[in-house]
């Protein structure tokens with residue numbers, strides 16, 4: 001209503017569609033054939049799948065139908081975790097995203113230093129998540145925000161991933 005049309009309140013629901021934002025743990029796509037022959041994944045496109053689909057379809061259809069056409073692929077489904085940020089940069093970026101989303105959703109803080117207080121509170125929260133997960137690599141902001149919203153569910157899940165995944169390695173510019 002705020003951003004598109006204030007008359008939406010009187011609209012009627014004609015049809016309901018359900019969609020996904022399929023996302024991997026490092027938030028990068030999962031594209032290509034698995035080590036189990038003939039099983040392919042073309043997913044993990046999160047918020048960009050519609051726009052990426054022409055490029056992905058063209059590229060991978062060629063490799064799918066003609067096995068001799070090997071393509072170099074950074075996002076193979078069985079790749080290791082891609083970390084593209086330092087831990088510090090990830091904390092700053094997560095804070096910026098979280099606070100921006102607050103203002104986008106009508107956050108009004110008292111103008112007596114509360115914005116700084118809020119930022120410090122959120123920084124503590126993010127650091128606490130990093131400490132619980134026991135990782136020193138930069139995690140993507142979307143993953144951290146997901147955990148902030150539902151720590152009871154996501155913290156044990158990701159902790160298990162980062163501490164127990166036997167072949168867990170990191171690739172990426174930050175490391």
Ligand SMILES: Cc1cc2nc3c(=O)[nH]c(=O)nc-3n(C[C@H](O)[C@H](O)[C@H](O)COP(=O)(O)OP(=O)(O)OC[C@H]3O[C@@H](n4cnc5c(N)ncnc54)[C@H](O)[C@@H]3O)c2cc1C
Pocket residue numbers: 019020021022042043044045046047048049050051052
């Ligand atoms: C609200 C919303 C807005 C978005 N906006 C954008 C945008 O502006 N730009 C952009 O680029 N991307 C956007 N996306 C992201 C984009 O839609 C996804 O990245 C993309 O659709 C993912 O493609 P996919 O093929 O992996 O999954 P999907 O498109 O979800 O396809 C999975 C299909 O599998 C079917 N399926 C599930 N289970 C079974 C089963 N057991 N048997 C048979 N079929 C099954 C489902 O019905 C579905 O058709 C948006 C997503 C959402 C939810």
